[in-house]
Amino acid sequence: MTCLRRPDGQQMSDQDVAQNAAPEAPQHEIAQRRLRVVIATGERVVYDGHADALVAPSVSGEISVGARHAPLLALLDPGEVVIRLADKEQRLAIGGGFLEIREGRAMLMADTAERAEEIDIARAEAARKRAEQALRRFRGRSEGSDEFRRLRRSRARLHVAGHLVSSRTGTGRTRS
Numbered sequence: 001m002t003c004l005r006r007p008d009g010q011q012m013s014d015q016d017v018a019q020n021a022a023p024e025a026p027q028h029e030i031a032q033r034r035l036r037v038v039i040a041t042g043e044r045v046v047y048d049g050h051a052d053a054l055v056a057p058s059v060s061g062e063i064s065v066g067a068r069h070a071p072l073l074a075l076l077d078p079g080e081v082v083i084r085l086a087d088k089e090q091r092l093a094i095g096g097g098f099l100e101i102r103e104g105r106a107m108l109m110a111d112t113a114e115r116a117e118e119i120d121i122a123r124a125e126a127a128r129k130r131a132e133q134a135l136r137r138f139r140g141r142s143e144g145s146d147e148f149r150r151l152r153r154s155r156a157r158l159h160v161a162g163h164l165v166s167s168r169t170g171t172g173r174t175r176s
Contacts (some may be wrong), residue, residue, distance in 0.1 A: 033052075034051060035051045035069075035105070036049075037051045038105075038108070039092065039094075039108040040109055041110050041111070041112060046114075051085050053065065053082075053084040055081065055082040055084070057076055057077045057079030058076055058099070059075045059076070060074075071101060071102045071103075072102075074099045075096075075098060076094065076096050076110070078093075078149055079094065079153075080092070080159055081113075091115075092115055093119065093157040093159070094111070094114075095111040095113075096110070096111045096149065097109050112153070114157065116161050119160060119161040121158065124157040
């Protein structure tokens with residue numbers, strides 16, 4: 001067992017250790033270590049708050065950013081956005097858009113954005129089936145790229161809605 005000693009060589013008591021402990025970070029310092037996140041569509045602001053991390057589906061792959069991330073401008077694909085704050089996650093389904101990171105702020109402008117509780121699962125499932133059928137018709141042709149985006153969006157909606165269902169039923173991981 002290691003004991004702490006004062007500069008004069010004397011062993012420190014528990015009270016000495018507590019008095020010399022680093023103070024807790026003030027609230028404004030904690031906020032500076034968090035990313036300010038705004039997620040909006042043309043119609044509304046879907047999320048406006050802080051996050052420890054933001055994960056988004058860019059056209060070049062999934063990206064994760066935090067408060068001290070370098071400036072970035074990214075084109076987003078349809079998919080799932082994850083907002084992490086402490087030990088909680090909030091998930092949104094987006095239909096594509098742009099993400100700008102600058103000076104500890106993240107501005108995500110989405111074509112569409114939905115929280116899990118806003119998603120109509122039956123409509124999302126019907127959209128997935130329509131997109132899959134259309135993709136089979138357009139196999140190998142350029143018209144299929146729009147259908148592929150629709151398929152990705154419907155799958156993201158179903159995935160985000162599935163997290164809500166699993167958290168309510170107690171199966172899978174709990175999310176907020």
